[in-house]
Amino acid sequence: MDRQCLGGGIGFAVFKKRAGVQIVAAALGIIAIAILLNAVSHRSAGGGRVTTTIGRQSTTVPSVSSSTLSASAKNLVAVLQRRNEVFRSEPDPSLIDSYMAKSSEAYDDEKQLLTTLHENNQHVDSELLDVLGIRLNEHKAVYVTATIVASSKSNNVVDKNNKFVYSLGSATEPTGYVVSYIFVDGWKIASINRVDLSAATRKAVLASGVS
Numbered sequence: 001m002d003r004q005c006l007g008g009g010i011g012f013a014v015f016k017k018r019a020g021v022q023i024v025a026a027a028l029g030i031i032a033i034a035i036l037l038n039a040v041s042h043r044s045a046g047g048g049r050v051t052t053t054i055g056r057q058s059t060t061v062p063s064v065s066s067s068t069l070s071a072s073a074k075n076l077v078a079v080l081q082r083r084n085e086v087f088r089s090e091p092d093p094s095l096i097d098s099y100m101a102k103s104s105e106a107y108d109d110e111k112q113l114l115t116t117l118h119e120n121n122q123h124v125d126s127e128l129l130d131v132l133g134i135r136l137n138e139h140k141a142v143y144v145t146a147t148i149v150a151s152s153k154s155n156n157v158v159d160k161n162n163k164f165v166y167s168l169g170s171a172t173e174p175t176g177y178v179v180s181y182i183f184v185d186g187w188k189i190a191s192i193n194r195v196d197l198s199a200a201t202r203k204a205v206l207a208s209g210v211s
Contacts (some may be wrong), residue, residue: 072144073134075187076179077210080129080150083189087124091117101181101188121160124168126153129192132174133206142183143190149174149197149205176202 082099086092093114100107117123129150137145155168176197180190197205 072136072139072146073208073210076134076144076146076148076181077131079181079187079189080131080179084127084129086114087117087128088126089123091123093118097188098186099189101184101190103182103184104188104190106191117157122157122165125156125158125162128152128155129177131210133208134210135205135208137178143180144182144187145178145180147195147197147201147205148177148179149202150177151175174202174206176205 079099086095086099091114093111096107096111096114100110104110129148129152131148131150133149134146135148137147151172151174153171157165157168159165176195177192178195179192181187182190
């Protein structure tokens, strides 16, 4: 089964370590980790080298009330921003619980990535996902799914002096993702999967904004 993707440059795939150590990671998604990580290997739902996914998601985005969307959008964006902050400024593995549910398929692998960055005094120099628009797909008391459009830069890994070490992948143009998150001691990421959106759906999601 294909793994999920949790980001632009950072996904969840099989990371190959030059020193001979191999770490299997799940990439929203979305890494070959070592003392030096190799570039991310992404696979699309169709098998191409684009991103890892779990199946192909529907691009149908049902309408919801503006009040429900507003509250959920703020919660979701806050969770993704927290993840960005951890990777950019404080890649401590203990902080993963502030944004990702332990039940997430990507949890163990992302925690290993944060451990590697932490041990090497390294961090990522840009946002993993910069959310440009969001629309709700499903909303329950403790579970939400949404379609988002987000972009990312190259997600370079740098040392404590902000000196380039290696790149996790290429920058991405605005791209569609289906995000799910659950409420367990706060809202946490459950999964992020990259999807192909129609032009009309992409336009509608971008028009919704993030507030």
